[in-house]
Amino acid sequence: MSKNTGPIIDLSMNSDSHDTKGSQKTFDYSGVRINRILAYIVDVVVIFFIGIAASTVAAILGIVTLGMLSPLLAMLLAAIPLAYHTMTIGSSWNATLGMRLFNLEVSLADGRSLDYFTAFIHSALFYFTMAITSALILLVSLFNSEGKLLHDYLTHSSVHNKPS
Numbered sequence: 001m002s003k004n005t006g007p008i009i010d011l012s013m014n015s016d017s018h019d020t021k022g023s024q025k026t027f028d029y030s031g032v033r034i035n036r037i038l039a040y041i042v043d044v045v046v047i048f049f050i051g052i053a054a055s056t057v058a059a060i061l062g063i064v065t066l067g068m069l070s071p072l073l074a075m076l077l078a079a080i081p082l083a084y085h086t087m088t089i090g091s092s093w094n095a096t097l098g099m100r101l102f103n104l105e106v107s108l109a110d111g112r113s114l115d116y117f118t119a120f121i122h123s124a125l126f127y128f129t130m131a132i133t134s135a136l137i138l139l140v141s142l143f144n145s146e147g148k149l150l151h152d153y154l155t156h157s158s159v160h161n162k163p164s
Contacts, residue, residue, distance in 0.1 A: 035104055090116035
């Protein structure tokens with residue numbers, strides 16, 4: 001039998017809600033807010049260039065197929081940011097390229113790496129909450145010492161400085 005480590009999605013805003021046996025790790029959160037912002041700016045630039053390359057390929061495929069693939073290609077282009085964050089955060093890096101540049105990583109509260117499913121949920125929640133609140137959800141970060149956002153709480157994860 002596997003040990004129950006708590007749900008992947010945690011609706012409590014208490015970061016130590018599953019810390020019943022001292023399994024919570026302590027991480028270094030110094031400068032995380034500003035580094036997270038700067039990392040996201042880098043990631044937006046990376047996603048922009050990936051989008052340009054993918055748009056070029058999609059345009060060529062759209063022409064070749066006389067527009068038959070255009071709706072599918074449009075959906076695939078819209079999924080690029082979600083795929084980028086899922087694939088990089090769920091990888092062995094535990095961070096996007098921007099996060100790596102600023103020495104940040106994402107992990108669960110007990111120190112484990114995010115798997116691809118949890119990374120997908122983490123990324124999807126980020127984009128969903130950003131879309132429905134016009135980025136006002138980012139203010140959640142100002143009300144906790146760890147700089148966590150709502151999607152961090154919901155997936156029981158944190159963005160912190162990478163241990164040296």
